[in-house]
Amino acid sequence: ELNYLAGVAYDGMKKVPLALDHFAKVTYPSRFYENAVANRAILLRDMGKLDQSIAVVRQALVNDPHNVNYFLYLGSFYEELERYDEALEVLVQGLSVDAKNARIHFRIGVIQDKAGRRNEAIEAMQQVLRIQPDDADALNYLGYTYADMGIHLNEAQSLVQRALTLKPDDGYITDSLAWVFYKQGRYEEALKWLLKAVQIVPDDAVILEHLGDVYLKLGNKDKALKYYR
Secondary structure (H helix, E strand, C coil): CHHHHHHHHHHHCCCHHHHHHHHHCCCCCCCCHHHHHHHHHHHHHHCCCHHHHHHHHHHHHHHCCCCHHHHHHHHHHHHHCCCHHHHHHHHHHHHHHCCCCHHHHHHHHHHHHHCCCHHHHHHHHHHHHHHCCCCHHHHHHHHHHHHHHCCCHHHHHHHHHHHHHHCCCCHHHHHHHHHHHHHCCCHHHHHHHHHHHHHHCCCCHHHHHHHHHHHHHCCCHHHHHHHHC
């Protein structure tokens, strides 16, 4: 316990080597072990030492093989390195511990999407919603993906509207609804929602690009250029 608290204190003082040293001294099965592993791995990641982060979490997994959070940490580190197949491999291993873990299915969906396998991404998000029907992030992800692909647009609208009911002040979900309307050719409605989205998240490149696209469709090239720029 004292080593963990010392690690937290040194981390707060930006004395990273000392923080790492104390976190490394927190051993399994201390109740602080998982937090110490996570803090240590994240500090190493922030230092650009992702391979060391992975080694730390893999050792933790040897000590505590039924902790699904370690699979999620490993998946995120491999994802950052764009080693998508390895990320998927460890996440699927995590499902052997907890087959109905919605967070793992969600990350699998995101990584499949990044790897260019959108059909597999859709299947993963559908699985999330079978486990947690009111998962706003999965509803939004699935709805936006449908819209971006130009398919199932009515269902996409329903999914994103459900997500927005759950998170009414989320700028990204607001943008998703606007993008559904854009894909449906309902440009005035798309503009209304995009203007709301950009008020919530003023510096997101995708939202700004969407605004440019809508203004271009509405024939306002000056406004389109403003947002593209």
